Amino acid sequence: MPRKKISDIVEGRILQLLRQGYSQPRIVNILKLDGIYVSQRTVSNVKRKIGRQRNSKSKIKIFRKKPSQTPYIIKKVIKKIDVEDPPTQRAIAKDLHISQSTVSNIIKNSGFTLRKKQKVQKLTSSNIMKRRQRSFQLYLRLARGRYKKFITTDEAWFYLDGTGGRRKVCYIKKN
Known part of the structure; x- marks a missing residue:
């Protein structure tokens, strides 16, 4: 109209x-x-x-630059997400005192895409130490000295490798 x-x-x-x-x-x-x-x-x-x-017959859109998306803020957001294990968008927003949607828009406008990563556990050093101590005791309780050769499936519970614990997302720059 x-x-x-x-x-x-x-x-x-x-x-x-x-x-x-x-x-x-x-x-x-x-x-x-x-x-x-x-x-x-x-x-x-x-x-x-x-x-x-x-x-005018149709509405003329007047674009304005959003005050929270300054070049300084954009550089800081890109610097924070362009790492191997980036923090959450909420954490970035809280750190830079801007909204989470602004962080999301900056990431999208900068040409980054969100990719899901494989899930892994994150163990602290104290958790690793407790696993080492408790796994042998559980092993002895299950084996009771008779079935030492047959307890192989339970040992999978007590693995200590692959405990880097990374975030489940990463950002990849579009071409």
Whole structure:
């Protein structure tokens, strides 16, 4: 649906009343007495010099740079995600004092894609030490000295390798 245009005469009249110092509601009332019906929003648009948008048949989109997406912030976000084991988007947002959706938009606009990684356990050094101590005791309890040669499947419970514990996502730069 096309937008309604106002004539240059009406726009000139609004500008004249604005220069005389009338308020926007007062201008609407003065023009109403003259038989010209305009909204207060139209007066505001003329005041802010958005006649170009107001007189166009379709809405002109005015793009603005978002204040939280400064080059400094973008560089920091890219630096944080461009590592082997990146932190979560929520952690990045909290660290940089921006929203999580802003971090997501920066990642997407920078050309990175999210990839899922294989799940692994993350064991701390204390967990590894406890496993070493307790696994032998459990082994002895299960074996009871008689079945030492047959307890091989249970030993799989007590592995200590592959405990690097990495994040389950990574970011890959698109070509």
